[in-house]
Amino acid sequence: MGNACSQRANCTVDFDSVNSAVLALGGVERGSFEADPDIAGIGTVTALVVGTAVGLLVAFIITVGLVLDRIPKLVEFTYNHPVVRTLVPSPNQLLPRKDWPGTQASVLPSKATSSSVQLINDPVYSTHPGPPEPSGYDPGYSTYQAPPGPNTGRQTAHRPRQSGRRKRRHPPHDASYVDIETSGPRPTYHQQLRRSTKEWIIEKIGPERTVNYAKLNSFPERSYEVLEAMLFCIHDSQLLLAIALALSFHLGTNCSTSQYHLDIAMNLSIIGCVSFLLAFTLVRNYWASPVASGIRIGCFGVVMSFIRQTIEKQSGMNLLPEYEPPFSRNDSLILLDAVCFLNMTYSSDLNGTIGNQTGLVGTVGKAFPTMSYHNFSKAIIAASLCSSVFRLYQLVLYRTSGPARKIRTLDGDETSGYWSAGFLSLLWFGVWLVCCWIHIATALHVFRIREWVSNSGWIQPDDFSSNPENDVRSFGQIAAIVASGSIVLAAFDRWKPGWWRSWYDEDDE
Numbered sequence: 001m002g003n004a005c006s007q008r009a010n011c012t013v014d015f016d017s018v019n020s021a022v023l024a025l026g027g028v029e030r031g032s033f034e035a036d037p038d039i040a041g042i043g044t045v046t047a048l049v050v051g052t053a054v055g056l057l058v059a060f061i062i063t064v065g066l067v068l069d070r071i072p073k074l075v076e077f078t079y080n081h082p083v084v085r086t087l088v089p090s091p092n093q094l095l096p097r098k099d100w101p102g103t104q105a106s107v108l109p110s111k112a113t114s115s116s117v118q119l120i121n122d123p124v125y126s127t128h129p130g131p132p133e134p135s136g137y138d139p140g141y142s143t144y145q146a147p148p149g150p151n152t153g154r155q156t157a158h159r160p161r162q163s164g165r166r167k168r169r170h171p172p173h174d175a176s177y178v179d180i181e182t183s184g185p186r187p188t189y190h191q192q193l194r195r196s197t198k199e200w201i202i203e204k205i206g207p208e209r210t211v212n213y214a215k216l217n218s219f220p221e222r223s224y225e226v227l228e229a230m231l232f233c234i235h236d237s238q239l240l241l242a243i244a245l246a247l248s249f250h251l252g253t254n255c256s257t258s259q260y261h262l263d264i265a266m267n268l269s270i271i272g273c274v275s276f277l278l279a280f281t282l283v284r285n286y287w288a289s290p291v292a293s294g295i296r297i298g299c300f301g302v303v304m305s306f307i308r309q310t311i312e313k314q315s316g317m318n319l320l321p322e323y324e325p326p327f328s329r330n331d332s333l334i335l336l337d338a339v340c341f342l343n344m345t346y347s348s349d350l351n352g353t354i355g356n357q358t359g360l361v362g363t364v365g366k367a368f369p370t371m372s373y374h375n376f377s378k379a380i381i382a383a384s385l386c387s388s389v390f391r392l393y394q395l396v397l398y399r400t401s402g403p404a405r406k407i408r409t410l411d412g413d414e415t416s417g418y419w420s421a422g423f424l425s426l427l428w429f430g431v432w433l434v435c436c437w438i439h440i441a442t443a444l445h446v447f448r449i450r451e452w453v454s455n456s457g458w459i460q461p462d463d464f465s466s467n468p469e470n471d472v473r474s475f476g477q478i479a480a481i482v483a484s485g486s487i488v489l490a491a492f493d494r495w496k497p498g499w500w501r502s503w504y505d506e507d508d509e
Helices: 042-068 072-080 082-087 187-205 219-250 259-282 290-317 344-354 373-398 418-456 475-483 486-494 498-508
Strands: 013-015 022-025
Touching: 013 344, 042 072, 042 219, 042 259, 042 418, 042 475, 072 082, 082 219, 219 259, 219 290, 219 475, 219 486, 259 290, 259 373, 259 418, 290 373, 373 418
Parallel strands: none
Antiparallel strands: 013 022
């Protein structure tokens, strides 16, 4: 494991004359245990734990938005509750009925039962007595169809375009739309109009759509982009910190790192992998940049390889000490060098010096507890494999373009992709729950074991603190905390103030 140590490690335990107290662990006397703030410092721990907690919150909001935007009954619920529709982020255009493409922006009932969107492809049921109002763009051909029957003389009140609303440009290859009028019930055409609208909706939201709209026209769309950027940034920063912890152990410090610090590094690496799993599962188009995606997956593989190699080595030696010492005593074998539990050469030293004093320092050869990084790593690998099946399917189906943004409307039940919607909802919520459970259990263990070491009296104080690991002064801790600020930069990188957006877009148009 790691580089070969140049000298033999001291894995002995010294007791007093009556074997009632521990004098030294590995030749280190009480109050002389060397701290490692860059690994177990409060700054490093906080950067990883709090950063991933923010990622869990962001991932939960994204998950709720994706589910509300996909399950038919929930789509109907959001349209009946405008506040929910406005506040919940969505990658698609969640337009109110008055703003549907092809619908006149006039007075419309909240639950339209007699008015529907009419396609130009079916001009037989068009009820317009005259050409529609100019729409602000010229598709290059006429969009007006004459009515089939005599003109009833009814005049349609067209409301002019609101000056503050951005012009909506339809994809050039789509069928053009015509305005409709709002009138009383028309039982003769209602059923066929509703069926035509349903076909139009399925065409718009079906998986075969490849149109990506250039502009984000609604608050849910813009907020979704911001949340995805934050999740990606957390994913990258946490994963790189986990790689730094792995390299720190493999490039030579494995001979001097204590079992306590190795335990902290392993659990913090698990937390970094949680951030990766969240982004890998929930980001809409993970393959937008294939090279960057490959590097991210490679980094995740490096971290998991470090964790699994360490676990296999510890399990094979059968020398594992206690995972979390009780607060009722102040001595434990976890303060010995980690190499003592990774090499059978030190088995005689451990068993010979401990003897019958296991009540003072604990025992060796213990199994991994259920709530440990040993089982957490298995859960992360299993969840990653489930998500990778979905990601590979998405890559084959959409290549690097990702799923197309769609226009979400509601005039009939959505049936396209019903079963896939249920599967994806279970996948998203299932992965989020697994990540939340792992993060909480791991963070609690890290803080408890740090507290035990701080209260044990073994750690060596410095000029500023009785426990240097609780003092945010080292460069490694400051760097980890400052690097977390990139999350804020990523959010504002995708968000423009309203005044800037209005000025820029008007000037651009």
